[in-house]
Amino acid sequence: MAALTAAPAQAEESHSRASHSRTPHWQLKDTGTPEVRFRGLAAVGRSTAWVAGTQGTVLRTTDGGTSWRNISPPGAAELQFRDIEAFDARRAVVLAIGEGEASRVYRTEDGGKTWTESFRNTDAKAFYDCLTFFDDRHGLAMSDPVDGRFRILSTGDGGRTWKVLPGAGMPAAQDGEAGFAASGQCLVSSGPRDVWLATGGAARARVLHSSDRGLTWTASVTPIPAGDPARGVFALAFRDRAHGLAAGGDYRPGQTSPQPAARTTDGGRAWQPAAQPPPAYRSGVAWLPHSRTEALTVGPTGTDLTTDGGRTWRTVDTGSYDTVDCAPDRGCWAAGEQGRVARLES
Numbered sequence: 001m002a003a004l005t006a007a008p009a010q011a012e013e014s015h016s017r018a019s020h021s022r023t024p025h026w027q028l029k030d031t032g033t034p035e036v037r038f039r040g041l042a043a044v045g046r047s048t049a050w051v052a053g054t055q056g057t058v059l060r061t062t063d064g065g066t067s068w069r070n071i072s073p074p075g076a077a078e079l080q081f082r083d084i085e086a087f088d089a090r091r092a093v094v095l096a097i098g099e100g101e102a103s104r105v106y107r108t109e110d111g112g113k114t115w116t117e118s119f120r121n122t123d124a125k126a127f128y129d130c131l132t133f134f135d136d137r138h139g140l141a142m143s144d145p146v147d148g149r150f151r152i153l154s155t156g157d158g159g160r161t162w163k164v165l166p167g168a169g170m171p172a173a174q175d176g177e178a179g180f181a182a183s184g185q186c187l188v189s190s191g192p193r194d195v196w197l198a199t200g201g202a203a204r205a206r207v208l209h210s211s212d213r214g215l216t217w218t219a220s221v222t223p224i225p226a227g228d229p230a231r232g233v234f235a236l237a238f239r240d241r242a243h244g245l246a247a248g249g250d251y252r253p254g255q256t257s258p259q260p261a262a263r264t265t266d267g268g269r270a271w272q273p274a275a276q277p278p279p280a281y282r283s284g285v286a287w288l289p290h291s292r293t294e295a296l297t298v299g300p301t302g303t304d305l306t307t308d309g310g311r312t313w314r315t316v317d318t319g320s321y322d323t324v325d326c327a328p329d330r331g332c333w334a335a336g337e338q339g340r341v342a343r344l345e346s
Contacts, residue, residue, distance in 0.1 A: 024296070024305065026317055026334055026342035029065030033057060038335035040094065040184045041323045042086035046331030051341055052081035052094050060112055062089055065343055071112025079104065082129070083184030087136045093118075093159040095131045095141060097181045103128035105141065107159045119153065119162040126151055129179035130187035132195060133159075140165075140214045142187045142197055145173035150197060152214040169216030174202035176229060182251065183284040183323035185235035194241045196268055200232010200248060207233060207246060209268045222262050223273040224248045230255070235323075237295065239287040242267050245310045247297045249281035257281040261297060263310030276312035278304040284323040289330045296344075298324045298334050 031038075031051070038059075040052030049065070052058045056076030059068045079096040086092040090111045096104040103121035108114060119141075121128060126143040133139035137158050143151035149170040153162045178201045179186040189195040197208040197217070205226035208217045224246060226232045234248040244264045249257025260282050261274040282299035293309045303317040303324075321336040332344035 023316055024332075024344050024346040026303065026319060026321075027345045028319075028340065028342045029061070029068075031059055031068045031339045031341050033059065033068075033070075033339035036339050037322070037337045038339070038341060039082045039182060039322045040084040041325045041333055041335045042084045042092060043325040043327040043331055043333045044086050044088060045327045045329045046343070048086075048089045049325075049331070049333045049341070049343075050084050050086045050092050051335045052084040053335075054080055056081060056096070058084065058094055058112060059341075060089075065341065068341075069112070071108070073106050073115035073117075076106070082181040083131050085131060085133045085139065087133075087158075091136070091158070093131065093133070093139070095128060095184075097128055099127050100124045103143070105131070105159060105162065116160075118159055127178075128153070129181040130184055132187045132189045134189050134192050134195075134213065138192075138213060140187060140189075140195060142179060144178040148172055150179070150199075150208070154214060165214050169210075171208065171217055171219045174199075174204065174206070177202035177206070180232065180234045180248075180251075180283075182234045185237065185284055185323065186233075188236045188238060190238035190241050194238070194267070196236050196238065196244065198233035198236050198246065198248070200226055200234065201229045202232075203227055205232040205248065207236065207264075207268045207271065211241075218269075220269055220271065222246055222271040223259055224262055225250070225257070225259060231257075234281075234283045235285045235297075237285045237287050239292070243292075243309065244268055245285050245287070245295055245297070246271065247278070247282040247285040247299075249299075251281050251283065253300070255281075261285075261310065261313060274306075274310055274313060276314075278302075278313045279315060284321065284334070286324045286326045286332065288332065289326050289328050296324050296332065298322070298336075300336070303334070
């Protein structure tokens with residue numbers, strides 16, 4: 001879906017919200033790039049993270065955010081990077097979004113010293129939004145509907161080569177339905193074969209699920225409001241193939257988002273609205289590692305925490321972030337506008 005309108009910067013984080021010393025909070029890390037908005041984020045660990053954003057920018061830290069190295073692919077300054085998937089401190093795949101040839105994939109094996117363009121979209125009707133990897137070889141990328149169906153791109157060699165999957169197993173798209181390139185989380189996976197795709201912009205906000213790496217899909221309706229090009233599900237997170245969270249709403253500043261969060265316990269077949277939802281639109285969501293009940297959701301007006309698997313949420317920070325990601329060592333990161341990147345502390 002077309003680039004989202006930028007929301008104004010929010011006030012810096014206030015940690016006075018913490019009700020006790022263990023309440024998590026974000027610690028800002030200076031990236032030195034106030035002109036860049038980072039919607040792509042890959043958390044490798046507490047020490048290593050990658051971010052990708054506007055002006056073709058890719059940064060990487062290997063010291064917990066104390067310093068950042070600009071490793072942007074050469075010649076990419078006109079591109080908008082919206083998703084990045086990193087396997088470790090040296091290997092990563094980054095997605096540029098846009099119509100036609102603006103949608104591209106780059107890959108590095110040396111920490112960003114060199115990049116290889118491994119895919120460039122040549123279909124004027126396609127617009128790629130997100131990518132995900134099941135492991136360090138198998139991954140998918142998704143495009144907004146082409147000829148009435150979402151298009152899926154597949155790799156089996158770590159992003160070196162890509163091919164478009166047959167569309168026969170994809171349900172028909174609704175009128176106006178698309179994905180949101182807001183946080184790199186409109187296409188997510190869990191385990192070796194399961195993948196979910198989030199939609200909006202149509203009469204109903206849906207989640208599509210595939211259990212065979214994108215060959216066949218089923219669709220389910222969520223309680224997150226849609227019915228407008230600015231509304232729908234913006235982000236998904238699954239801690240296993242059954243338990244998932246959805247976040248979204250209406251991304252336009254000043255517009256209400258009465259039900260911006262939902263949860264599933266059956267792999268996305270059915271979705272339940274949060275009994276106590278976040279107070280506004282949220283564009284990113286992530287489970288806290290090694291927890292069955294804790295997760296974070298972020299957006300331009302704040303960060304919310306759930307400790308009961310998405311039934312209820314409470315705001316723990318008021319800073320502006322677009323995306324959030326966590327690594328197995330509990331290294332959680334968030335990124336957003338004005339070069340903002342932070343690491344979770346507790």
